Amino acid sequence: MRNVLQNLRERGLLHENVSAVYDNTDGCCSQYRCATGVFLLTVLSSMFKVCINRQVHAPGHGKDEVDGLNATTKRFLCEKMATTQKDDGRDNTNRMADWAMEGGAEKCLSAEAVRLLENPERKDGVESAGKYQKRFDNRAVTERHYHVLKASDVQFDNLKMETIKFKNVRKGKHNGLGARYNIRTDPDLGVGFAAIRRIPCACDACFDQLKISWEPGTVPNEQPRYKQNKECELWPVFDGHNDWEIVEIRRGVDTPDEEMEDVYATVLESIADVMASEIEQQKIGAVSTVDDKYYLLKWTTLPYRIEGDKLLTEYDPPIHVKDGELVCEGEYLEGLLRAKGWYYPTTIKTVVRLQQVLAADILMSPIKSPDNLLPRGGWPQREPPFDLTGKKAERLAQLQRAERSTKISVADHSEILEEMRRRQLLDYDEAEETEDDGEDDEEVSTSGDDNSQSESDSSDDDLP
Numbered sequence: 163m164r165n166v167l168q169n170l171r172e173r174g175l176l177h178e179n180v181s182a183v184y185d186n187t188d189g190c191c192s193q194y195r196c197a198t199g200v201f202l203l204t205v206l207s208s209m210f211k212v213c214i215n216r217q218v219h220a221p222g223h224g225k226d227e228v229d230g231l232n233a234t235t236k237r238f239l240c241e242k243m244a245t246t247q248k249d250d251g252r253d254n255t256n257r258m259a260d261w262a263m264e265g266g267a268e269k270c271l272s273a274e275a276v277r278l279l280e281n282p283e284r285k286d287g288v289e290s291a292g293k294y295q296k297r298f299d300n301r302a303v304t305e306r307h308y309h310v311l312k313a314s315d316v317q318f319d320n321l322k323m324e325t326i327k328f329k330n331v332r333k334g335k336h337n338g339l340g341a342r343y344n345i346r347t348d349p350d351l352g353v354g355f356a357a358i359r360r361i362p363c364a365c366d367a368c369f370d371q372l373k374i375s376w377e378p379g380t381v382p383n384e385q386p387r388y389k390q391n392k393e394c395e396l397w398p399v400f401d402g403h404n405d406w407e408i409v410e411i412r413r414g415v416d417t418p419d420e421e422m423e424d425v426y427a428t429v430l431e432s433i434a435d436v437m438a439s440e441i442e443q444q445k446i447g448a449v450s451t452v453d454d455k456y457y458l459l460k461w462t463t464l465p466y467r468i469e470g471d472k473l474l475t476e477y478d479p480p481i482h483v484k485d486g487e488l489v490c491e492g493e494y495l496e497g498l499l500r501a502k503g504w505y506y507p508t509t510i511k512t513v514v515r516l517q518q519v520l521a522a523d524i525l526m527s528p529i530k531s532p533d534n535l536l537p538r539g540g541w542p543q544r545e546p547p548f549d550l551t552g553k554k555a556e557r558l559a560q561l562q563r564a565e566r567s568t569k570i571s572v573a574d575h576s577e578i579l580e581e582m583r584r585r586q587l588l589d590y591d592e593a594e595e596t597e598d599d600g601e602d603d604e605e606v607s608t609s610g611d612d613n614s615q616s617e618s619d620s621s622d623d624d625l626p
């Protein structure tokens with residue numbers, strides 16, 4: 163699945179925070195519908211920033227086109243095994259290499275099978291139509307990809323998640339995961355949370371509902387995207403029994419800590435890659451601090467990877483980064499006194515680990531009449547030019563900072579808080595490791611103290 167998403171992304175078919183992947187699977191519980199399987203889907207959703215909508219076939223379903231194609235593939239390979247390559251001077255590339263039939267430690271039969279299946283001249287593949295041109299043109303499957311899964315590439319095989327518990331809507335059996343045929347993971351829900359309902363429905367009302375924007379600050383269960391939908395065509399049939407339910411998938415007692423840490427580290431690395439692709443010099447980014455706040459900074463370089471574990475002592479306090487880790491340099495934005503959400507630029511430099519970047523491109527609005535003015539309380543003159551006569555040096559400096567201040571939008575602020583909530587789901591001992599990262603050196607100052615440098619307020623839920 164990861165390979166498929168990677169391939170789609172490389173081909174430009176997968177768009178972060180936009181695309182939804184529809185995935186069809188037969189009812190094999192152990193692989194696709196167990197808690198661990200669902201959990202891994204939530205991981206993929208967060209890594210690739212796409213929704214994955216899995217529809218599970220009913221047990222004992224009829225064979226579909228994919229089953230037919232798989233049967234063809236099996237027959238093709240069986241035939242190939244009977245016709246290995248010969249050293250008779252003829253072109254043998256459409257035959258199976260003889261070494262593949264011998265076995266041995268360094269040989270991979272699967273790789274040879276893939277080579278043959280992907281041969282463009284393969285006769286019974288989907289490439290050829292012959293007299294069945296019409297059926298060929300109407301085929302549902304237009305592309306087939308084969309890949310070899312090496313045992314060494316299998317990740318997280320020690321992961322065992324706890325059975326998912328559902329609300330008891332109805333008494334009796336068949337209310338567990340085994341009775342649910344539609345699983346949706348969503349980067350907005352975050353790692354470890356999935357939306358699940360009984361039967362997939364593709365009516366207009368259901369489709370439109372899934373397009374509703376996420377409401378920052380609203381708990382997942384109350385999100386309009388997943389609320390009870392009486393407009394659904396199937397409503398009269400299910401009468402509430404097909405509502406989306408947001409479930410949390412918890413780790414089982416047998417899952418070692420290291421395995422969970424591995425999962426979280428993998429997601430964080432992937433998030434760092436996504437952030438890196440969005441960073442541009444002079445843009446504004448938001449970075450999380452260890453005390454659940456965030457600060458803003460202006461990017462002054464492009465992201466780069468650190469070589470060797472390093473303690474960057476030129477910053478105060480020093481910043482610890484690991485070998486190969488993505489980092490980026492920037493200059494702090496400081497919170498303006500008595501003006502929530504307003505920031506002014508400084509020349510204080512820092513380096514940030516991209517795993518801690520919450521947003522890479524925040525739009526800041528300068529002071530502008532009539533709708534983006536400094537708050538009344540601390541700033542009687544709500545926009546420049548300020549009256550500078552008779553002002554003390556300290557106040558003059560404040561006014562100069564105010565002139566250069568810009569404001570973060572309510573939407574961006576809420577989105578950053580929402581991203582912080584999702585990152586907390588990935589919080590194992592990251593906090594310990596980042597304690598000396600120096601990213602929290604902008605402590606919140608007591609408001610009202612005129613000598614204070616900063617009034618960072620990023621953790622408040624609302625901006626005025």
Ligand SMILES: [Zn+2]
Binds near residue numbers: 365367369393394396
């Ligand atoms: Zn529907």
